[in-house]
Amino acid sequence: MDKYLEMIRIRFLMMLAYRTNYYTGILIYSINIGAYYFLWSAIYGSKEQIVGLSVTQMTTYVAVSWMARAFYFNNLDREMALEIMEGKVAIELIRPYNYLGMKTMQGLGEGIFRLFFFSMPGMLIVYFVFPIEFTWDLSVWGLFALSILLSFFINTELNLLTGITTFFLYNNSGLIRAKRVVIDLFSGLLLPISFFPGWAQDVMKFLPFQGISYFPSMIVTKGFSHTQALEAIFQQFVWVIILFFPIQILWSLAKKQLIIQGG
Amino acid sequence: MENVIEVTNLRKDFKSYSSRTGLKGAFRDLLTRNYKVVPAVNDINFLVKKGEMVGYIGENGAGKSTTIKMLTGILTPSSGQITVNGMNPHKERERFVQTIGVVFGQRSQLWWDIAVQESFRLLKKVYKVSDEDYNSHMNHVIQTLDIEPLLDKPVRKLSLGQRMRCELAAALIHNPPLLFLDEPTIGLDVLVKLKIRDFLKEINEKYQTTILLTTHDLTDIEALCERVIMLDEGKVIYDGALKNLQEKWGEGKELQFQFLEKVGVSELLNLTQGIPVKWEQDEKEQIFTASLEDNDELISQVIAKVVAAFKIKDIKINETSTEEIIRNIYEKGAV
Numbered sequence: 284m285d286k287y288l289e290m291i292r293i294r295f296l297m298m299l300a301y302r303t304n305y306y307t308g309i310l311i312y313s314i315n316i317g318a319y320y321f322l323w324s325a326i327y328g329s330k331e332q333i334v335g336l337s338v339t340q341m342t343t344y345v346a347v348s349w350m351a352r353a354f355y356f357n358n359l360d361r362e363m364a365l366e367i368m369e370g371k372v373a374i375e376l377i378r379p380y381n382y383l384g385m386k387t388m389q390g391l392g393e394g395i396f397r398l399f400f401f402s403m404p405g406m407l408i409v410y411f412v413f414p415i416e417f418t419w420d421l422s423v424w425g426l427f428a429l430s431i432l433l434s435f436f437i438n439t440e441l442n443l444l445t446g447i448t449t450f451f452l453y454n455n456s457g458l459i460r461a462k463r464v465v466i467d468l469f470s471g472l473l474l475p476i477s478f479f480p481g482w483a484q485d486v487m488k489f490l491p492f493q494g495i496s497y498f499p500s501m502i503v504t505k506g507f508s509h510t511q512a513l514e515a516i517f518q519q520f521v522w523v524i525i526l527f528f529p530i531q532i533l534w535s536l537a538k539k540q541l542i543i544q545g546g
Numbered sequence: 547m548e549n550v551i552e553v554t555n556l557r558k559d560f561k562s563y564s565s566r567t568g569l570k571g572a573f574r575d576l577l578t579r580n581y582k583v584v585p586a587v588n589d590i591n592f593l594v595k596k597g598e599m600v601g602y603i604g605e606n607g608a609g610k611s612t613t614i615k616m617l618t619g620i621l622t623p624s625s626g627q628i629t630v631n632g633m634n635p636h637k638e639r640e641r642f643v644q645t646i647g648v649v650f651g652q653r654s655q656l657w658w659d660i661a662v663q664e665s666f667r668l669l670k671k672v673y674k675v676s677d678e679d680y681n682s683h684m685n686h687v688i689q690t691l692d693i694e695p696l697l698d699k700p701v702r703k704l705s706l707g708q709r710m711r712c713e714l715a716a717a718l719i720h721n722p723p724l725l726f727l728d729e730p731t732i733g734l735d736v737l738v739k740l741k742i743r744d745f746l747k748e749i750n751e752k753y754q755t756t757i758l759l760t761t762h763d764l765t766d767i768e769a770l771c772e773r774v775i776m777l778d779e780g781k782v783i784y785d786g787a788l789k790n791l792q793e794k795w796g797e798g799k800e801l802q803f804q805f806l807e808k809v810g811v812s813e814l815l816n817l818t819q820g821i822p823v824k825w826e827q828d829e830k831e832q833i834f835t836a837s838l839e840d841n842d843e844l845i846s847q848v849i850a851k852v853v854a855a856f857k858i859k860d861i862k863i864n865e866t867s868t869e870e871i872i873r874n875i876y877e878k879g880a881v
Contacts, residue, residue: 289671293657293664300659300700374655376620378672379644539622 294392363446471497588780604777651729
């Protein structure tokens with residue numbers, strides 16, 4: 284376990300090694316939230332509510348979902364693809380640890396770093412600039428914390444799955460890009476799932492994506508009741524377990540037919 | 547002595563895809579692709595005993611790296627058996643890699659963006675090395691390789707030689723009984739090479755570390771290894787002492803003469819009539835080379851005759867170098 288914690292620390296150091304990335308990150312996220320705020324204000328116009336959300340709830344939803352994204356989002360799929368294409372995966376395999384576990388830890392290190400040094404200060408700025416309402420109910424925040432942790436695992440599992448396909452496809456940058464768009468759209472980051480047409484919402488229920496962004500954001504904006512929140516968290520948990528299996532199967536297949544590229 | 551590495555009938559096949567010609571071919575390739583199964587390693591057998599330093603040599607693409615990758619548990623063999631340190635590398639990878647150290651000369655195992663000591667610290671945790679073991683062992687390694695001043699620098703700012711020394715130290719953090727080195731001296735200057743060689747000799751003596759080394763620099767092999775395993779097109783073509791190779795293939799010696807005056811080849815030929823000798827001339831420098839078999843009597847005769855007849859500026863007696871021996875073997879493809 285020690286080694287996995289050490290990996291989180293190393294990832295912190297790596298994030299700190301590139302300061303410019305860090306500052307521009309905050310800027311990009313703030314701009315995104317601003318843009319969505321103005322877009323939604325225009326859509327709402329003089330309407331009080333759309334699909335049960337007020338304009339303030341909507342702004343809060345946007346702000347929270349972007350800040351949560353800073354935590355669950357990572358580029359593990361691209362990193363894996365690069366490591367596999369350049370043959371660096373050989374180095375990973377001569378170490379006495381579980382490659383996928385270590386990758387997850389790297390993602391977690393990155394996520395925690397961004398949560399504390401990126402989401403929290405960013406949230407403070409956004410809070411003073413835009414009309415956002417936070418609940419001060421600690422139990423809601425507790426559920427939210429649990430929920431984004433599960434979002435992180437669902438998203439990371441999808442990333443690992445996409446990353447492993449590099450072993451079979453050798454170049455999967457198209458797939459990686461497609462996966463990112465699908466997640467941004469279907470997870471409720473760009474548009475709350477309740478805004479989708481009815482049939483699409485039914486389809487979404489059978490997909491893991493809404494567990495990534497929609498559930499935690501709805502919990503914290505109080506769009507969900509307490510029981511709904513618990514149900515949502517249970518659903519996320521089930522997805523974390525379901526996604527674990529295809530990863531293990533693909534990984535053991537991948538190791539068998541592994542080719543180290545470039546000598 | 548116990549065997550550290552046992553390899554029997556080891557084989558690795560790769561699929562090699564070939565593209566069809568032309569646009570039509572390219573469209574057909576979308577549906578079905580032509581491929582051939584090419585053996586990269588073809589039924590090889592060898593044993594390595596504890597404490598041995600073995601040079602694993604062969605041309606580019608002979609299958610050296612593929613073998614090393616199978617021995618380290620990265621690749622799965624197509625068929626055959628491997629037992630290293632009493633374990634099956636691929637099956638028990640996580641437990642197995644704890645007992646080996648690996649340096650790939652062309653790949654870094656340190657983290658690019660962070661200081662060397664942070665990489666060391668992570669590896670120390672990864673290999674579960676205790677503080678005492680780390681301090682007693684690594685302080686020595688760090689001193690011998692002279693990397694103390696590099697420890698707080700990020701890897702991306704190190705020169706190749708500095709980085710290689712750090713890589714070697716990183717591979718030894720858990721003091722493994724078996725060390726795989728895949729071209730560890732590639733692109734290094736003479737001083738760094740010497741330092742690395744001395745260091746390898748030292749740990750081999752001190753800890754009885756078994757070392758398997760692949761390299762294209764035969765001076766490395768000469769300096770370190772008593773035994774070589776030579777590979778060609780996936781097959782072992784020689785496995786034995788380096789000395790035997792030299793004795794068997796080191797046929798003949800070369801005499802090099804440089805004269806003060808102008809001399810023609812025909813005059814030299816006349817001079818050494820009756821002696822089995824071959825003359826070659828280097829036009830530019832007036833250097834003449836006589837190749838003849840390794841016989842003291844003959845050599846003295848030739849030198850005596852030539853020295854008596856012409857004024858000499860320089861004279862050299864050369865043995866066939868290992869490099870030439872190996873080149874001969876590569877060209878013929880057999881021992």
